[in-house]
Amino acid sequence: MNVPIPDLAPAVAELFMLAAACAVLLADLFVRDARRWITLALTQCVLAACVVIVVVTAGSRPEFTFSMMFVDDPLADALRLCILVSVAVLLAYSRRYLADRDMFRGEFMSLTLFAVLGMMVMVSANHFITLYLGLELLSLSLYAMIALQRDSATATEAAMKYFVLGALASGMLLYGMSMVYGATGSMRLDEIATAIARGEANRIVLVFGLVFVVAGLGFKLGVVPFHMWVPDVYHGAPTAVTLLIGSAPKIAAFAFFIRILGDSMEGLWPDWQSMLAVMAVLSMLLGNLAAIAQTNLKRMLAYSSISHMGFLLLGLLAGNGMGYTVAMFYVIAYVLMNLGTFGMILLASRRGFEADALDDWRGLSRRDPWCAFLMLLLMFSMAGVPPTVGFYAKFSVLAAVVNVDLLWLAVFAVMMSLIGAFYYLRVVKLMYFDDPVDPQPLLASTPSRVLMSANGLAVLALGLAPQPLMAWCMAAIQRSL
Amino acid sequence: MSFPEIVFYALGAVLLLSALRVVTARNPVHAALFLVLSFASAAGLWLLLHAEFLAITLILVYVGAVMVLFLFVIMMLDINVDRLREGFWRMLPLALPLALVLLGIMATTLAGPWFGLAVRVPSPEDAARSNTREIGQVLYTDYVYPFELAAVILLVAIVAAIALTLRARKNVRYIDPAEQVRARREGRVRLVDLRAPRGEGGGEPPASA
Numbered sequence: 001m002n003v004p005i006p007d008l009a010p011a012v013a014e015l016f017m018l019a020a021a022c023a024v025l026l027a028d029l030f031v032r033d034a035r036r037w038i039t040l041a042l043t044q045c046v047l048a049a050c051v052v053i054v055v056v057t058a059g060s061r062p063e064f065t066f067s068m069m070f071v072d073d074p075l076a077d078a079l080r081l082c083i084l085v086s087v088a089v090l091l092a093y094s095r096r097y098l099a100d101r102d103m104f105r106g107e108f109m110s111l112t113l114f115a116v117l118g119m120m121v122m123v124s125a126n127h128f129i130t131l132y133l134g135l136e137l138l139s140l141s142l143y144a145m146i147a148l149q150r151d152s153a154t155a156t157e158a159a160m161k162y163f164v165l166g167a168l169a170s171g172m173l174l175y176g177m178s179m180v181y182g183a184t185g186s187m188r189l190d191e192i193a194t195a196i197a198r199g200e201a202n203r204i205v206l207v208f209g210l211v212f213v214v215a216g217l218g219f220k221l222g223v224v225p226f227h228m229w230v231p232d233v234y235h236g237a238p239t240a241v242t243l244l245i246g247s248a249p250k251i252a253a254f255a256f257f258i259r260i261l262g263d264s265m266e267g268l269w270p271d272w273q274s275m276l277a278v279m280a281v282l283s284m285l286l287g288n289l290a291a292i293a294q295t296n297l298k299r300m301l302a303y304s305s306i307s308h309m310g311f312l313l314l315g316l317l318a319g320n321g322m323g324y325t326v327a328m329f330y331v332i333a334y335v336l337m338n339l340g341t342f343g344m345i346l347l348a349s350r351r352g353f354e355a356d357a358l359d360d361w362r363g364l365s366r367r368d369p370w371c372a373f374l375m376l377l378l379m380f381s382m383a384g385v386p387p388t389v390g391f392y393a394k395f396s397v398l399a400a401v402v403n404v405d406l407l408w409l410a411v412f413a414v415m416m417s418l419i420g421a422f423y424y425l426r427v428v429k430l431m432y433f434d435d436p437v438d439p440q441p442l443l444a445s446t447p448s449r450v451l452m453s454a455n456g457l458a459v460l461a462l463g464l465a466p467q468p469l470m471a472w473c474m475a476a477i478q479r480s481l
Numbered sequence: 482m483s484f485p486e487i488v489f490y491a492l493g494a495v496l497l498l499s500a501l502r503v504v505t506a507r508n509p510v511h512a513a514l515f516l517v518l519s520f521a522s523a524a525g526l527w528l529l530l531h532a533e534f535l536a537i538t539l540i541l542v543y544v545g546a547v548m549v550l551f552l553f554v555i556m557m558l559d560i561n562v563d564r565l566r567e568g569f570w571r572m573l574p575l576a577l578p579l580a581l582v583l584l585g586i587m588a589t590t591l592a593g594p595w596f597g598l599a600v601r602v603p604s605p606e607d608a609a610r611s612n613t614r615e616i617g618q619v620l621y622t623d624y625v626y627p628f629e630l631a632a633v634i635l636l637v638a639i640v641a642a643i644a645l646t647l648r649a650r651k652n653v654r655y656i657d658p659a660e661q662v663r664a665r666r667e668g669r670v671r672l673v674d675l676r677a678p679r680g681e682g683g684g685e686p687p688a689s690a
Contacts, residue, residue, distance in 0.1 A: 025640065066626035107641075114636075117633065134630070137630065140634060140637050141637055141641070144637070144640070144641030144644060148645070
């Protein structure tokens, strides 16, 4: 029998990542505990090499391979790049945190690489099966990484909750996908789009499937009413893993939304627009109100992530190129801010001290003025205060929503942002106007301080000059959809 | 009603009832056995659809391997069922109306006139063709990418299971045969030059002979 060899060139980044993840897994066996930094260095090299591969092989047109199950388009390239860079930054931040907690092990690094592979598969999928398998690869790695801190009861509980609810969400997603398959007769995203455009498919069955798909996606993104896992998982997981959950997977989830809703089910736009609108409104309301009541910074940021994801949905529900572009800008800006904020928590923690209570941040400006200033920038950006990137991201999402005549949504979003500003600014108040409990400066090493400064200043710089990033997002979206 | 339809409804009824019993059974071993029964009836449904390969795989892999392991684990762990059931009655007033509303919505959608699925009846030649052969022909060609991804997921599961359960125990009296074989006299015996102090006549005698 003649077996055709698929064209491997478009998938070279994924293939490299798979081979490299296995190589790191094996190489780590020969590294002693005291020299674990070698594994970390290898992991960072793998991420850097993959960035180079993605940049070098970037094309301007979509290329399909593996029987049209895999697509390599500018959108996939751009999102892969963001995922790789954000994971590299988060590994750099979390090194000392992990070492202090006996979690600086080879498994952490190799599972991170497998999670990255899962996300890369998700952003370049053109088929329900590959989308789902990428999602499971990502989720399975994350469940295990949360539970890696075995002696912590909260981490185990968080892993268990995430696992059970994640399995439920996967079940919903699969059920919805099977309905769509039943209605259209295909699992390939482009064929589903043409089947819907031809109008042959049974619309009721399609919408029925769509409800379950959106519910499953909502679970993964963590938006109301599918948000129950977010606060417990963010709070319970070790901060380094929380950072991983809260950053790159949001980019992958954005790709999932774009591929399923924007690409294949564009014909059902009126149906999913109203679903996303309900989820966005509830998320912004509940996320912002519940965040006010929190005394734990990680938990507060978890609720803040719910409201941010609500904002992201606003951009998506506009359902046109501009909406997708601003949503992509928003998710990149959010990941940048999130990396900085959780990175700061990582830098502020010490052995046996988590720095995740709001009171731990009292008087930071007197302990460590530069870090306090960076945290101020990050909090301003999260709240959407000009001239930071958070402001521009929120502003352009609102512009996209107004553009499709959903003025009431935009007004509601502005009101909720105002409420949200309260709890972000409370952190600033604690840092600048309260007395420190412990006069020591942060223990952060010089390289991580430099990285943190770059991260914090990038939030400011992108706020002052957002156009290049916005143009990049627009080019990626326009050339792919 | 034709014979396949009777078989379908019979298997479907067994599947639903056993799935219900998986959740409601008091004894976890019974719950696992009901799960086996529901797998078996699902396999029967697949056979009706001419998917004999999947049906046999379900029996072999799930019933034969996975569920047996499951039973082992259940029997080894001492699961306190009463603690799992805490809060059942407290949650019932909230959960029951929600479930009923959901059931009503689904019933009106699914049983209404709008949800007519244009079912594609398998063509007669499908029964003659080998299901296994068809799957084998596409599994490593058209579906090679998802197949490999599934393999990576299993690899992650292995890594995760080992990372979560393997503990390097300290203070374990475990013997390394290689070390025993490598043992040399120099490593074990130390010659100490104990010279008796001079003049006093040899110190005190031992306390007990």
